[in-house]
Structure formats: structure tokens, C-alpha cells
Amino acid sequence: MELNEILHNEHKYLKKFNYSSIMISTTAKHALDFRVLPRRNIPGVMAISCFMINDENMLKDTLSFFDGKINNFYIDVELKQNLNLLKVAKEVIQRSKLVTVKPNDTTIESCDLLIRNYFDDNLFNKKIIIIGTGNLASKMAVRLAERQAKIYLIGRSRERENRHIGALNLFLPKYSSLIQSVEELQSKEKVDLIVSFLSGKFTKDDILFPLIHQDTLIIDGGINNFSNDFIQEMLLKNVQITRLDTRIALPYQFLSTHEYTNNFFNDVYGQSIIQGVSVAAGGYIGKVGTVIVDSIKQPNQVIGIADGSGGVKKSEQLSETDRNRLHQIEKFISTCNKTII
Incomplete structure (x- = not known):
């Protein structure tokens, strides 16, 4: 079967699903230039067609064919052959999203x-x-x-x-x-x-x-x-x-695009200003005096006051200003929770 026919068959399969992706990998063992691997499917999430490609021209043809027709390309980033899949993919892919994966x-x-x-x-x-x-x-x-x-x-x-x-x-x-x-x-x-x-x-x-x-x-x-x-x-x-x-x-490979992971980086991690008070969450190291909370977007818990070195001040180290900041954020959380209820 010619390459073009193979790609059309896989596209026909993927079109049945609302969310589809292509996974391209290589292997350290001696392998064919091109091979179709078993399809993968996460029910209710996405369908995936999988290829093992060890030939640069066939790789470019495959990437070009599916670019814009699918949501994501999952590209093996491990250098197991004298063919850098990621480098070629970055040169070719223009419309679909490129996501790196580590099969090992x-x-x-x-x-x-x-x-x-x-x-x-x-x-x-x-x-x-x-x-x-x-x-x-x-x-x-x-x-x-x-x-x-x-x-x-x-x-x-x-x-x-x-x-x-x-x-x-x-x-x-x-x-x-x-x-x-x-x-x-x-x-x-x-x-x-x-x-x-x-x-x-x-x-x-x-x-x-x-x-x-x-x-x-x-x-x-x-x-x-x-x-x-x-x-x-x-x-x-x-x-x-x-x-x-x-x-x-299989779900492990898709953690970087999972809703939970995206929510963490968008809603939990980082620093922000609440009621004029600097807050930080998700491991973000804030300046001394920053209030550490569990989430910058919708905090539900106050952890303490940052000591400026990645740690939390002990109770006896808290200044009056620190205590006022803690009180402001605790009051904000309490008010928000009452509004939600």
C-alpha cells in the first residue's frame, strides 16, 4: 500500500472523532522506514493514529498531510535514530499543536x-x-x-x-x-x-x-x-x-495537555494581588511578606507568610503587618465562600 493511501485511511478513521491526534515515534532497534502502529483511543477524549517513522522524507510527507486536519501531533523527543523527529516537526507543522512525548x-x-x-x-x-x-x-x-x-x-x-x-x-x-x-x-x-x-x-x-x-x-x-x-x-x-x-x-503521555494540568498553570500557580495583598501559590517563591495560599485565582486556604527564601515564617516571626495581611486574605476567602454557598 502506498504512503498516500495509508495516510488517507488513517484520516478517514480519525474524522469519526471530535478530537484526534497523530503520534510519531522511532525506535533504537533496526526498523522499517515506515510502519503503522496500533491505533490508540481514550474513550470520550481522543482517537490517535500511530506511526513509527525512520525516513525523513516520509516523516515530512506525513506531517504535511495531517497538519491542520488533526488537533495534536505527539512527537517522540528521544533521539534513538539519526533522525530528529522534533526538529523536522517544528519545521513542518504550522496549524496543529505540537506536543513532545517520551515513550521511555x-x-x-x-x-x-x-x-x-x-x-x-x-x-x-x-x-x-x-x-x-x-x-x-x-x-x-x-x-x-x-x-x-x-x-x-x-x-x-x-x-x-x-x-x-x-x-x-x-x-x-x-x-x-x-x-x-x-x-x-x-x-x-x-x-x-x-x-x-x-x-x-x-x-x-x-x-x-x-x-x-x-x-x-x-x-x-x-x-x-x-x-x-x-x-x-x-x-x-x-x-x-x-x-x-x-x-x-497512555494517559500519562497526555498530562501536559490535560485539563487538570492546564488549570494548575492557569489558576493555581504563580503570584497575584488580592485586596492589595501580594499572594503566591503552587510553589511560586514570593518576596518576604507574601501571603502563601493554595491557589491564586480561587484561594480556599492560607498557608502562611513567605520568608523570602522559599519557606514559611514561624508564628513568632510574624510582624503586625504580616498578621494584617493574613487576616485580609482569610476574610476575603471567607466572604467568597459565603457568596458561593
Whole structure:
């Protein structure tokens, strides 16, 4: 099927929806110049057609075709190929909105949600093997360790493994269990979870077999990480093995355009003047004497008086002027709430 025909088919699908978008990504693996990926749909919100593009001319043709016909372009900002999708998109897109996304972050969020769902949000003392020492494997190892799991890493070599383990442990909260090498597991110990994030096949099945029991969950996060023999063995033993579907965390990619996020920046964050008094909210650091509230547009709570250094003055530090300002804003909030009621 020719490119133009493919694009027309996707446009025909998107026209059925009031709000539509295009998502364009690339991959670190060897891939085709152009590929249509599964469509994504957030019921009641938007429909999304997805493409993986590794050819600049095909990218420009796709962007030009949909520009102005859809609401948003979601563009993969991660540089995984010698093609800067964002740079080209900024040159071509004139009418639709351009929004950058990081698929790696969505992958991590999806994996995290899948694991939490499987273990009923209880990772305490769960024994987890992470296969890989790259971007995704490292992020997942730290996140699950922070969820109080016991993490065991498998790298391409013991030297690389040790280097990554040492680095990752520097990021963990003080009282977390340290990430260790899989070699620290006792031969008869069983693990609760195995997560693989490799760019190729895992070839050390003999390490895993003794550590797996019927309730072990195995996640192929890198896609096609496990051999056919390994998968067949797991299926015969009724061990759950699954590929990671990143649609799980699809809403995460759209937080920057979500109504809640927009409301935060428009109504909550910043500084303003109320009744002649300077107020700040949402983490905005105001000058000393500024009244800190929960929202600059419709405050409902007074937090205190800014000390000018990002903190809040203690009660004994408040001047008469400070107390008057607090009283003015509290009175304003009280009056507004009565009006609303």
C-alpha cells in the first residue's frame, strides 16, 4: 500500500472523532522506514493514529498531510535514530499543536502499573530480577527498589553489572534495600517477578529456571527478549509470561495537555494581588511578606507568610503587618465562600 493511501485511511478513521491526534515515534532497534502502529483511543477524549517513522522524507510527507486536519501531533523527543523527529516537526507543522512525548517514560509507567496490579500494590520484600543495565532496566530497578522490593540485577557481564549496581544504589533512599547481583540469590530461592529490558535476546535461561515457581510473573519489556524454548517451558508450567503493552499508561503521555494540568498553570500557580495583598501559590517563591495560599485565582486556604527564601515564617516571626495581611486574605476567602454557598 502506498504512503498516500495509508495516510488517507488513517484520516478517514480519525474524522469519526471530535478530537484526534497523530503520534510519531522511532525506535533504537533496526526498523522499517515506515510502519503503522496500533491505533490508540481514550474513550470520550481522543482517537490517535500511530506511526513509527525512520525516513525523513516520509516523516515530512506525513506531517504535511495531517497538519491542520488533526488537533495534536505527539512527537517522540528521544533521539534513538539519526533522525530528529522534533526538529523536522517544528519545521513542518504550522496549524496543529505540537506536543513532545517520551515513550521511555510511558514504558516505565506501564510496567509499574502492570506490576502493581498483579501484586495488589504490595511490593514489600518481593524478590525481583531485572534483566538489563540500560535506560529502562535501570529506571525500573530503582523504582521497584523504592517500592520496598528486593532487586537482583543481571547484566551482560559481571563487571558491567557491578558498575551499574553501584551507581543505582547511590540514588536510592537511605533505608532502601540495596540492589544486588542475581548471584547473591541462594540456589533454592524463588523470585516473585522477572522483568527484562534488553535490546536483544536473553541467552542465560539456565540462570532463571531454578529461580522460577508457578506464581512468578515474567514480563518481556524489551519485546522478543526470551527464546521460544523458554516461553514454551513457562507455558507448560503455567507460569504467567507477558509482553508489556504500553497502552496501560497512555494517559500519562497526555498530562501536559490535560485539563487538570492546564488549570494548575492557569489558576493555581504563580503570584497575584488580592485586596492589595501580594499572594503566591503552587510553589511560586514570593518576596518576604507574601501571603502563601493554595491557589491564586480561587484561594480556599492560607498557608502562611513567605520568608523570602522559599519557606514559611514561624508564628513568632510574624510582624503586625504580616498578621494584617493574613487576616485580609482569610476574610476575603471567607466572604467568597459565603457568596458561593
